[in-house]
Amino acid sequence: MRRIHAPADALYAAVVGLLGLIALAILVGPVLVVLAVSFTSEPSLRFPPQGFSLRWYAALIDPAQSGHIHEAALNSVTVALRAAGVATLVSGAAALWLRTRSGPAGRAVDLAFMSPLVLPMLSFGLAALILLTTIRVRPTLFWLSAGHLVVVAPYVLRTTAASLSQLGQPLLDSSASLGASRLYTFRRITLPIIAPGLAAGAFLAFMASMDNVPVSLFLSSARTDMLPIRLWGMIESSLDVRVAAASGVLVVSTTLLLLAMNRLVNLSRRISR
């Protein structure tokens, strides 16, 4: 629809547009700076970058130079996959359970699941470390995954709960009334409706685990090095430009993952019809 814009409308549009641009610059700007720096030909993290080269990417890929980084990256991905996978199952189930429970029990469970989002993660990391020392187990990838699970679970709970708001009781009642079993209803009604929420939650949980520092700081050791910790260590000791290159790889792969997930969600929508 075409409208004639009054001057006030134009001003409003200009202000909102400007604010949007500023927000975009603040959010995306640093990422672009890091990307630019990663292509420098000098051994320094200075902006603007001097010259253009792929030498830092080459160094990053080289197993002889960067074997430790590769190991840390593999650990991080493993932990993130496990934490996000289990969080999707547990928080998805919790969201379903919470759907019909608005009483004190429901609120207590909801609060318990959401608390990692507001409680200081450092305290949680410390508490987890003390717990592990007390029960005399060595922090392994398993315990790292468990720690990450706790802090990424809220994401899946929130996104699933949001998609569950589309699932009214009448839909479930209709299905039951038409002769469907609970399992059939779950498979054909509940799951397709919450699938986008689960997928979005799993993605967020994966990303949150990938760059979690506070929990990893306490629970990782030399044998279970995690990517963010390792990168921080490199910056601290030598201002290594490989860190910028690693950031570049992370930014690009996150973007690709985001696009892929978008496609997947749309795809699953199309398949389920």
Place this chain on the structure above:
Amino acid sequence: MADGGAVTEAGATHGVSLEVDAVSHEFGAYRALDDVSLRVEPGEVMALLGPSGCGKTTLLRVIAGFLAQSRGAVSVGGVRVDRLPPGRRNIGIVFQNYALFPHLTAAQNVGYGLAARGAARAEIARRTRQFLEVVRMEAYAERLPRELSGGQQQRIALARALCVSPGVLLLDEPFAALDKNLRLDMQIEIKRLQRRFGLTAILVTHDQEEAMSVADRVAVMRGGRIEQLGPPADVYDRPETLFVNNFIGSTNLLPGAVAADGSVRLAAGATVAPPRPAPAGARVVVSVRPEDVTLHDAPAPDRFPARCRLSLPLGAVTVLDLEAEGGAAVKVVRLRSAEGPTLDGPLWCGVREGARVSMFAEDS
């Protein structure tokens, strides 16, 4: 598929009886249904009529099996069903907002019940096509619910419920979300389907005109109880309580008192014969429907004076708003073509001969 309804060649079922026997239900301490009993005969349409919050949906949910009643029994076709899950009660339901599955196409929605019951693919396809045709929605088979209009969604919801051949159909405020013209179309459509399939149906509504036009019998509910149950004309002409009287159709309530000779002396200034004997001195309210008030240009003992405040031409009829002595409003409906006194001068109102007049104790 049809456990109780016999399926004929055309896919039509025959409705079965539905019996609700002394059903009560409490939400915590609040009694939403209080000793409700009714019986719907095979092929009959009953309307549940009542103000919002009187327990209509609750009763429907108990019948459908989504809610377990605290006391009482529900039978379909003479068989107790209140221990059976919703899907095995031989009851279909159409929800107020249709509750179509948003991620399934119209055709998948219609075929859902058969698929859930494990019918063969070919059978599902055949019946789906058949019921899309029944509701004249063949052209929209591949659309998602959000791509359909309200009326079209309702047709799909109907087809979905009918596709599994239920013996009883429950409709919860099926027309509430539709605009006025569409509402009439859908009333006709539902009546047509109900006749064609010989369905037993309960229609929940808070619109008395809708109840009157679609139903064979009307149950008026109030505060979880059935206040009166009978054919629409009976409930309209012989309301048993003031509540039913006010709820069904519009009416004029004229306060008065019973005189020594048994006649009723209205506060507005006329003496009328009571519809039933009442003890002398009793304070009563006499209810006269707007179409039963006659207008005259001369006084008489059985007429009271009034003045016309407003006249609203409403198509074939004119609605008059009169003011009786003491300021009481009197509503009158008369045919536009009807002869009568001019409205500018003083008027006297009487009660049409043969009119159904109801009388209630003043404090009821």
